[in-house]
Amino acid sequence: MWLKVWQTMKIGDFIVVALTLAFVTIWGMSSFSQSSKQLEAHVFVEQALVLTIPLSEIEETTQYEVAGANGPVIIEAQKNQVRVLQERSPKHLCSIQGWASQTFLPIVCLPNKTVIEVVAKGGETENEFDSVVR
Amino acid sequence: MSLTQSSDNKFIELAKISEFALLLAMACVIQFFETLVPLPIPIPGVKIGLANSMTILILYRYGRKRTWQFSFARVVIVSLITGSFLSVPFWLSLCGAIVSVGMMTTTYRFRALSIIGVSMLGAIGHSVGQIFGVQIFLQIPQVIIYLPVLIVISLITGSLIGWLSLQLLPLLNTKKVGN
Known part of the structure; x- marks a missing residue:
């Protein structure tokens, strides 16, 4: 079937695919370049940073609890990775997502208005210096 | 215009309205069932988009013009069926x-684009629109x-x-309407 799709496509379609993939690759690479640094997880509830987990420094599996919009959200962290263990939501998408260890893929629980973002440690400080240089 | 011509035009207009309503009903049913069967991809908003x-x-x-009407009617009807009218999922949708629809209606006359390209742009537009909606209505900037x-x-x-x-379009593109 994909061959038929391929044969039906015109030059403009291929340009759309190429431009989109180029955009996604550049975006992905810029995010991926941060993943090799020391990692920490930032947990936001309704845009407010409520918890910071130093992922690179964790030796044993540790559990944390934050108050989401729908109830408690249980977060589990291991060395360089974090996941949502338990939460109250209709589809449990953020629990199903499992471990997050990359800076370009956060865990988002919309019903709980909770976001867990994996970030490179000290990234914000570097940005501040950049703005001073400019 | 003769009486026969006028009658024919009315018949064609009726056939068009019926076809529009039929496709709208099918789109609503497909979209409704799609919300009931989630894909095994744990990312909010991911769906096949068969109704599109x-x-x-x-x-x-x-x-x-009709596409804008169709799309708006579909969003409203499905939200009424699922009980999410005027709530966050409705606005995201x-x-x-x-x-x-904005992207598809702008590009569908481009000769360099086939129906597949237009559909891809529509799907990308849907994702961009929903992420934009999450920024406005849920204010979760990390979702980007x-x-x-x-x-x-x-x-x-x-x-x-x-x-x-592309496979379905020729099935509708028949001049023979009725007997």
Whole structure:
């Protein structure tokens, strides 16, 4: 079937695919370049940073609890990775997502208005210096 | 205009309205069932978008104006069925539909683009619109990091839906209406 799709496509379609993939690759690479640094997880509830987990420094599996919009959200962290263990939501998408260890893929629980973002440690400080240089 | 011509025109108009209503009903049913069967991809907003094939059929059969009407009616009807009218999922769906239909109606006359390209742009537009909606209505700026993943999935689903629409379009493109 994909061959038929391929044969039906015109030059403009291929340009759309190429431009989109180029955009996604550049975006992905810029995010991926941060993943090799020391990692920490930032947990936001309704845009407010409520918890910071130093992922690179964790030796044993540790559990944390934050108050989401729908109830408690249980977060589990291991060395360089974090996941949502338990939460109250209709589809449990953020629990199903499992471990997050990359800076370009956060865990988002919309019903709980909770976001867990994996970030490179000290990234914000570097940005501040950049703005001073400019 | 003779009496026969006038009668024929009325009949064709009725046939068009019936076809529009039929496609709208099919789109609503497909979209409703799609919400009941989640894909095994744990990212909010990911779906195949089968109902969009009906929107594409309307676009290529009736043009821009009817497509806007069709898409808006679909969002409202499905939200009434699911009980989410005027709540956050409704607004997210509306944002997705506006950007999606906007992109498709702008590009569908481009000769360099096939129906598959238009469908891909529609799918990408839907993802962009929904992420934009999350920023406005839920104010979770981190969700934008999902956008590259959603865009790649949109390319795949969009091309499939475009191909499906291409297969369906000739079935509707018959001049013989009725007996």
